Amino acid sequence: MTTTPTKAEKSRILLDLKPALDGYAGIPQETRLLFRGLRSMDSCDVEGLIQHGARKLRSAVPPRGKQLPASKQINRLSRVVVSLYEKPYSSVYDTVVDAIDHYFSRSLLRGRALIGLSIHPGVFESALFDDFIWRTFFNKTLTPRDKELVTSARYRVLNTPRRLLHRVGLAGIKYSSTPRYVKLDTRGFDYFLAQTPFPARVSRGTRMIVRYHDAVPILLPHTINDKAFHQASHFYALQQNVRSRAWFSCVSEATRHDLLKIFPEVESRSSVIHNIVSAEYFEDDTPKGLIVQIVGNRLASVDEFETNIGGIRFDDKGSQGQGFDYLLMVSTLEPRKNHMLLLSAWEKLKYTSMPDLKLVVVGSAGWDSASILRGFKPWAERSDLFYLNNVPSAELRVLYKHAAATVCPSVAEGFDYSGVEAMRSGGLVISSDIPVHREIYQNASEYFSPYSTDDAFMAIRRVLSKDSASLRERLRAEGRKVSENYTPRSILPKWQEFFRKQNEIQSGSSA
16 A cells, blocks of 8 residues: 655655746757656655746745745745846846846856855745746646646746856866856755756755756767857766766666766766656547648748748648648757758659658757758748748647658757657657667657668658558557657656655665
8 A cells, every 4th residue: 555645755856947948849848748747746846946048037035034025025026027028127226236246247156156155046936926837837838737737836036047157167167177166055955856967056965866868069069059158068067967976867868878978977877767748749630631721820930931822722532732741840940950851852752753742840940040941942932841830739739640751850869759749649750760769769760861861762752652551550550659658657657766766865875
């Protein structure tokens, strides 16, 4: 017989929510799903840490000390909300303090780091601001039925921007190969769960857990934006986390393998728990005719070209007009994602055996996307390619289901949600032959070299050809089985076991 832990027995976890501000997919999506998942576990008491990447937030309510009157407390929390978007009104005193703080901020934090003083996150009680919490952090991924679960949590606000914490640490590399980072006051929490290498230390009695997604900024620095800063901030924060005895929960074995290449000493402090796929992806009976409406409504607005949608239509009998058969790619536009290779392979298909095959690309424009958009231009103007963004999951599910195939051509990934989401939605997957895809997609994908247009062309043609019905049926069946591995019912017990073992280690070290 099992018993439900009391509040005092629960593991108290502070979870980093900063990535949830950054977009729809990837790490932002995993952040929301993990917060929701851990909140649903009886063994955990989870709070969220709110922090902006570049903007200084207003201070929330101090966790200790004199209680503020209700009106002042509400006003202070309201100003926190405002500061996420713009600077709130301030008194002369506040303005002077802000100006001094802005001018000396790095030096002051550097001093705190050197002498060991902590920075203190304030408390944000969400009861009066549940709409803000929901819209700002969670509704891009979670469903309305999750709202009460996540907005009823308590939150902490760290007003210091994440980028500034990185810069404080990086300032130290002028004098040492092991720069000293500032300490975050995490007293009262058993664990601090960071979603990326975190540029701060934690209080004694709190164990840091780094959710490690990929080593791209270190091993493929030529594929990232703002190369010098992102490479250095990732490496030195990661080095600090390693040396402070953090544990690493990697999103794939491929990611763990890369981590151990860089820091082999964390082998005993690293493990793998795959990402959770959203419950919004499942097989349903939405008709294919809806695709044309989705494409028309979700076209991205770009300066490079104007998409011609006047000629597209759907004929479910397939005897007149266009049946709208298409390949789908879901990913941010950036070089590492390999859009240009897919574009070249798709062009070769159109020039040969599949002249009516469309290409639908979903994702926001990332760094160095101009050349990708130039490649899209001639095809978009003739109603053959459609670039979409801000597609909600309910519509993306329809795109996955009815695509001739979802193609995942990346050169490197930590997990790659799009293939799993396609499988959950009843779609077919064709992906680049990289270790993480082999690990995550297993036998539910057809593979091709991420460096060969011809190989991608042949893999897509092999799956889509008229005499490959048995191959498509096998891939679809395997996809249903494989994608089950990433549902909450499969992943959350692994987190339960992870924290059980961590508690045993903590108890053993304090005995």
